[in-house]
Amino acid sequence: MAELVLTKRMIEHPRDSWTLATYEETGGYGALRQAVREMTPEQVHDEVKAAGLRGRGGAGFPTGVKWGFLPDGEYPRYLVVNGDEGEPGTFKDRMLMERDPHQLVEGAILSAYAVGAEHVFIYCRGELRNAYERLCRAVDEATEKGYAGTNVLGSGFDVKLTVHRAAGAYICGEETALLTSLEGYRGWPRLKPPFPAVKGLYAGPTVVNNVETLSNVPWIVRNGGAAYAAMGTEKSPGTRLFCLSGHVNRPGNYEIELGTPFREFFDRWGQGIRNGERVKAFIPGGASAPWLDASSLDLPMSMEALDSVKSMLGSGAVVVMDETTNVVRPVWNLVHFFAHESCGQCTPCREGTTWLQDILARIVDGRGRREDLDLLLDVCDNITPGLGWPPAQTTICVLAPSAAAPIWSTLRLFRDDYEELLPTANEVAAGV
Amino acid sequence: MSGFFDGERLTAARAKVAEYPQPRSAILPLLHMVQGELGYVPRDAMREIADLIGITPAEVLGTGSFYTMFKFEKMGRHLVSVCGGISCMLMGSHDLYRRMLDHFGVGSLGTTDDGEFSFELVECAAACGGAPAVQVDYLFFENVGADDGVELLEDIRRLGLDTVYAERGSMTAPLSPGAEEALAAGPAPKTAHPRAEAEATD
Known part of the structure; x- marks a missing residue:
């Protein structure tokens, strides 16, 4: 069994894992001390590369590789921490920010050291009041103790940290929208390229990393990249936080080694399905991921295994539905979410997600039309031609294809659920 | 003219603006300052924010209204x-x-x-x-x-x-009770209803 990288402290010190005293007593800021005194920035970068750490925000891009995209010699550089957790089903970053804010702060400082960033912005979801307050306090304490600010631990390295409170727009979790928002505008995604590494915040070179991603960095620096890479699978190394919710007996955040099969995850960690029911459907990786049915239960939880069934581990949110569920209402819920959160720039998204939501709403209400099922697929296909995975895009960002994924995947797996809600010919004739 | 940003609030607001490489980045923090105190953001306060940042009041509303947390009418306590x-x-x-x-x-x-x-x-x-x-x-x-x-x-x-x-209240997101046992090798622990357990460990 793998060692706990992210949650050991909060499990062993449930009452005060978030305080500076507990953090320091449990080895906190030791990695930073070691790095700024004994390691060059390149060496820290090399350890993260050797760890094989992949982004935990959804896309799963290798972190060390992302850092390597910064153009040589261009300064100032920025590091932006994406703490705008809002993907339905996801609640891990909230826990990391609330229960172990110093771990994130240390990870951010180490990463800033590695990439040569002089200013770190922690973009924290606005509704997470406790997370925001604890992060502010952690940054103040770290600065006071000389872990951040000018001349960190006497090393000559300067880094400033700012905790930025967002204000309720899911789209700002998309990295370019986040940067636009951080610059003080409506959170609109930008076309890529240029990628943030080249032209990011204030058009300067910028690295954007997720909260969980950076929370791994202190452990990696302390124990070495090789030790991290020894856990998990070859292509999905390390441990990972999975947010388990829905119809399981024991929902929660669990840090597990990648490669565990979903069935084992639901049975052991989730303590089985409520009321002794069986799994009907599950979302393997956040609201944007294509759904799976019980035939995929023995699939290992790794990025490559999910690729093979054209879905993804995404943000690590696993939502389980039992056999009493008609999937159409939960699908409507997600599509309503995406329609509400569309920023409005691209027509296929602004109009398409709204149409999808309206069509689903009338099906849920029992006012659906038989041709609606094909119409749903047609609108989905206009948004993401071919209905494949990873999705083709007609829009600046992937929000719209994310709204289509629950629809086309459930129409393939659970078409009966849709049919069941359609009025019968007699009902239509009778005008019921 | 007296307004929302007077005295200490003005000092805090100016410090917020100075925190960022570009003043416009302070727009959400300043809107939060107002809303945190008043529960909503009145028009006059938006004018003050515009002055502090050097943009127009329309830009403050145009930006602020994108974000669902900000309310522009009086709310309940x-x-x-x-x-x-x-x-x-x-x-x-x-x-x-x-x-x-x-x-x-x-x-x-x-x-x-x-x-x-x-x-x-x-x-x-x-x-x-x-x-x-x-x-x-x-x-x-x-x-x-x-x-x-x-x-x-x-x-x-x-x-x-x-x-x-x-x-x-829930100070923190739940790290599910029993996580340690579940993580240790061995059979899954028998548990009561998750809610009862959560209450017992909190």
């Missing part, structure tokens, strides 16, 4: 945000919301006659492990059953939010 996200919905949060509205005799987004509570059904609040979840002034209450919501709010009205939050 407490903002009740019931999570309508998929996991909370699966666990009954839409019924919970309906019962609250029926009990207090208001519509969605409405405010009670005594000005105590305003209600909204919000997108996923990042509390799926404690579904159904409710936030009151952005403080979390988790595992609020459809029958428990009204009682929760009546208690807040009677005893105050701080008292009720200290007793029943």
Whole structure:
């Protein structure tokens, strides 16, 4: 069994894992001390590369590789921490920010050291009041103790940290929208390229990393990249936080080694399905991921295994539905979410997600039309031609294809659920 | 002219603006400052923010109105945000919301006659492990059953939010009880109902 990288402290010190005293007593800021005194920035970068750490925000891009995209010699550089957790089903970053804010702060400082960033912005979801307050306090304490600010631990390295409170727009979790928002505008995604590494915040070179991603960095620096890479699978190394919710007996955040099969995850960690029911459907990786049915239960939880069934581990949110569920209402819920959160720039998204939501709403209400099922697929296909995975895009960002994924995947797996809600010919004739 | 940003508030606002390489980045923090005190952002305050940053009031409203947290009309003393996200919905949060509205005799987004509570059904609040979840002034209450919501709010009205939050609030997202045992090799532990267990360990 793998060692706990992210949650050991909060499990062993449930009452005060978030305080500076507990953090320091449990080895906190030791990695930073070691790095700024004994390691060059390149060496820290090399350890993260050797760890094989992949982004935990959804896309799963290798972190060390992302850092390597910064153009040589261009300064100032920025590091932006994406703490705008809002993907339905996801609640891990909230826990990391609330229960172990110093771990994130240390990870951010180490990463800033590695990439040569002089200013770190922690973009924290606005509704997470406790997370925001604890992060502010952690940054103040770290600065006071000389872990951040000018001349960190006497090393000559300067880094400033700012905790930025967002204000309720899911789209700002998309990295370019986040940067636009951080610059003080409506959170609109930008076309890529240029990628943030080249032209990011204030058009300067910028690295954007997720909260969980950076929370791994202190452990990696302390124990070495090789030790991290020894856990998990070859292509999905390390441990990972999975947010388990829905119809399981024991929902929660669990840090597990990648490669565990979903069935084992639901049975052991989730303590089985409520009321002794069986799994009907599950979302393997956040609201944007294509759904799976019980035939995929023995699939290992790794990025490559999910690729093979054209879905993804995404943000690590696993939502389980039992056999009493008609999937159409939960699908409507997600599509309503995406329609509400569309920023409005691209027509296929602004109009398409709204149409999808309206069509689903009338099906849920029992006012659906038989041709609606094909119409749903047609609108989905206009948004993401071919209905494949990873999705083709007609829009600046992937929000719209994310709204289509629950629809086309459930129409393939659970078409009966849709049919069941359609009025019968007699009902239509009778005008019921 | 006296306005919202006077004295200490003005000093704090200027410090916020100076925190960023470009002043416009302070727009959300300044809107939060106003809303944190008043519960909404009045027009006059938007004009002041515009002056502090060096943009037009229309740009402040145009930016601020993109973000659902900002309210531009007077709200109740407490903002009740019931999570309508998929996991909370699966666990009954839409019924919970309906019962609250029926009990207090208001519509969605409405405010009670005594000005105590305003209600909204919000997108996923990042509390799926404690579904159904409710936030009151952005403080979390988790595992609020459809029958428990009204009682929760009546208690807040009677005893105050701080008292009720200290007793029943969820300071942190749940790291599920039993995580240690589950992580250790061996058979899964037998557990009681997850909610009872959560209460026992908190």
